[in-house]
Amino acid sequence: MTHSLYYKFIMGYLLFGLLGFVTIASFSSRITDQYLLGQQSECLYDEANQIASSFSSMYHGKDMKLSSSYPGLVNEADYLHARIWIVDRQGKIVSDSQQPGKDGDMIENFDPTIMGNKSYTIGNYYNEFPYDVLSVHAPITGNYTTHGYVVIHLPISYLQSQRNGILNIVYITSAVVFGFSLIILLVFTKNVYIPLKKITAGANEYAQGNLTHHIDVNTRDEMGYLAATLNYMSDEINKMEEYQRTFIANVSHDFRSPLTSIKGYLEAILDGTIPPQMHEKYLNRVISETERLNKLTQGMLTLNSLDCKGYLNRTNFDINRVIKDTAASLEGTCNTKNITFDLTFSDSIQMVHADLGKIQQVLYNLIDNAIKFSHTDSTIYIQASGKYEKIFISVKDTGIGIPKDSIKKIWERFYKTDLSRGKDKKGTGLGLAIVREIIQSHGENIDVVSTEGVGSEFIFSLPKSTSL
Numbered sequence: 101m102t103h104s105l106y107y108k109f110i111m112g113y114l115l116f117g118l119l120g121f122v123t124i125a126s127f128s129s130r131i132t133d134q135y136l137l138g139q140q141s142e143c144l145y146d147e148a149n150q151i152a153s154s155f156s157s158m159y160h161g162k163d164m165k166l167s168s169s170y171p172g173l174v175n176e177a178d179y180l181h182a183r184i185w186i187v188d189r190q191g192k193i194v195s196d197s198q199q200p201g202k203d204g205d206m207i208e209n210f211d212p213t214i215m216g217n218k219s220y221t222i223g224n225y226y227n228e229f230p231y232d233v234l235s236v237h238a239p240i241t242g243n244y245t246t247h248g249y250v251v252i253h254l255p256i257s258y259l260q261s262q263r264n265g266i267l268n269i270v271y272i273t274s275a276v277v278f279g280f281s282l283i284i285l286l287v288f289t290k291n292v293y294i295p296l297k298k299i300t301a302g303a304n305e306y307a308q309g310n311l312t313h314h315i316d317v318n319t320r321d322e323m324g325y326l327a328a329t330l331n332y333m334s335d336e337i338n339k340m341e342e343y344q345r346t347f348i349a350n351v352s353h354d355f356r357s358p359l360t361s362i363k364g365y366l367e368a369i370l371d372g373t374i375p376p377q378m379h380e381k382y383l384n385r386v387i388s389e390t391e392r393l394n395k396l397t398q399g400m401l402t403l404n405s406l407d408c409k410g411y412l413n414r415t416n417f418d419i420n421r422v423i424k425d426t427a428a429s430l431e432g433t434c435n436t437k438n439i440t441f442d443l444t445f446s447d448s449i450q451m452v453h454a455d456l457g458k459i460q461q462v463l464y465n466l467i468d469n470a471i472k473f474s475h476t477d478s479t480i481y482i483q484a485s486g487k488y489e490k491i492f493i494s495v496k497d498t499g500i501g502i503p504k505d506s507i508k509k510i511w512e513r514f515y516k517t518d519l520s521r522g523k524d525k526k527g528t529g530l531g532l533a534i535v536r537e538i539i540q541s542h543g544e545n546i547d548v549v550s551t552e553g554v555g556s557e558f559i560f561s562l563p564k565s566t567s568l
Contacts, residue, residue, distance in 0.1 A: 106293050113285055117278050121271075128270050132263045140259060141220040141236060144252045147180060148238035152250045155186075155240040173197050181258050183233075185251040186240075194248065212237055212249055225253060232256040295323040302330060311338035358389035412455045412541060416565040419452045419459070419484055419491055420445045426463040427482065430471060437476045446485035451565035458538045459562070463495070465531040466558050470497035473556070489564050490544075496557035502550040510548070511536045535560075 151173070177184045177197035186195035191210025207226050215221055220236045233253040240248045295317040302315035311334045317327035365382045368374045374382055427441045434440065452459075470480045474497045481496040502510060510532050539546040539560045550556035 105296070106289075109288060109293075110285075113281075117281075120278070121274060124270060124274050125267070128267055129263065132266050133259070136259050136262055136266075137222075137234070140254060141234060144180065144182065144234065144236045144254055145219045145238065147176065148236050148250045148252050151176065151184070152238040152240045155247075155250070156242050177252075180252065180254065182252050182254040185253070186248060187251055188248040189246060212239070222256065225251075229253065234259065291319065291321065292323065295319065295327065299323070299327055299330060302327070302334075306330070306334055306337075311335075311341065355393065358393050362386050362389050412458065414453055414455055416451050416453050417456050419450050419493065419562065420448070422456065422460055423463060423482055423484060423493070426460060426467060429464070430467055433468075433471050434480075437471065437474065437478075439471055439474055439476070440479050442479050442481045444481070444483040444485075450484055450486055450491050452491050452562040453565045454542055454562050455538075458541075462535050462538050462560070463493075465535050466495040469531060470495055470499070470556075473497060473501075474499040486564065490561045491564055492559060492561050494557055494559045496555065498555040501552040501554050501556055502548070503552050507548060507550060 173184055173186075173195065174197050182197075184197040185193050187207065187210070188194050191207040193205055193207065207228060209226060215237065220234055222234055223232055224230070225233055225235050233255055235251060235253050238250045239246050240250060298315055298317055302313055305313035313334065315327040315331055317324055365374070365386050369379055369382060423443065423445075427443065467480065467482070474480060478498050481494070483492075483494040483496075485492055512533065535558075536546055542562065544561045544563070546558065546560035548556060548558050
């Protein structure tokens, strides 16, 4: 991470700053030069025309000397930071702001028309200057005659100093803006890089098996959501591993007991500990234990199929008929304890939309449990009533009930209360887990109301059939 995303971001940030500075320096310098050149040339040209007009007004029909010059020539030149010449028609400098009142040199190859349509020229002005100057011309006219020219020279170095002053302001402003843009880097570091680093460290911890690690990112953004999702995932995986360990322990325990019994009985038969006349009795016990193992295996396979999505085969059927058939299939078991059924239906036919085979399994498990934990000479009440878009089915017994501290645990796989172990050691602890998985897979709920020593009532719902 240190040498990838963050490193790339820093390099991109610095490259952006460098390219931005080069761009500003290049374009700003060029644009500023053009702006100052245009502004100064116009300003100097206006001043030259004003000075030339002053000279022109001095003639009034007279032929005056240009050397009398403009009285404010020096002051004007100082104000403009320039050098002002008065040049006659032949190109002789008759007045110079730096040497007022004195005649100057002759300008070789002087040609005032050389500028054409341009109002200024840039260069050394006929080799008169050792440096480049910006020069503008304005004719001095009088009595319809051109008597000379006002020439103003502004050193290019002055324009460059002005340009540098403006660019310094631009550079300083850019540097300040770039400095403030560091806030973006700080925000990225705080809100992206540091949380991402924590998330990466957490993912490494999870990969190493430390599922109790908590990623400490509590922001309300995508990073916080990602961290919360990973924390939830690790918690769920940790719970799953805890469940798997418990599952394996319970399976090992429930398989070990019948296997030990089977092994002990068979060894006793083989070594003669059990006499031949007792073989049938103990072989029946072996068969009983194998049936228990088979039941346990079938329960595990059922739960495994319930964990897979899309296993339901929904059809429309009469829940009343299913209840009657299931109760009838268990009458033989009821007769041994002299238990009777009390069936109550709110309508003669109540159609539901569900998986017929799975609902038969739910009813069989609930009724079988009710018989198992009911007293002799008791009654089991089974009701089915419609309400709104649901059919509610209730299986109620008047047996031993469920202890209060065990009610929430009865849905766990392999869980058995002490009372159930004492009453029936053949149970697998998977019946109610299967029941809940089936009902929840239908998108419905199942609940239990139980009082120890009074009895238990299991109530679940099914959706009504919408077709007639």
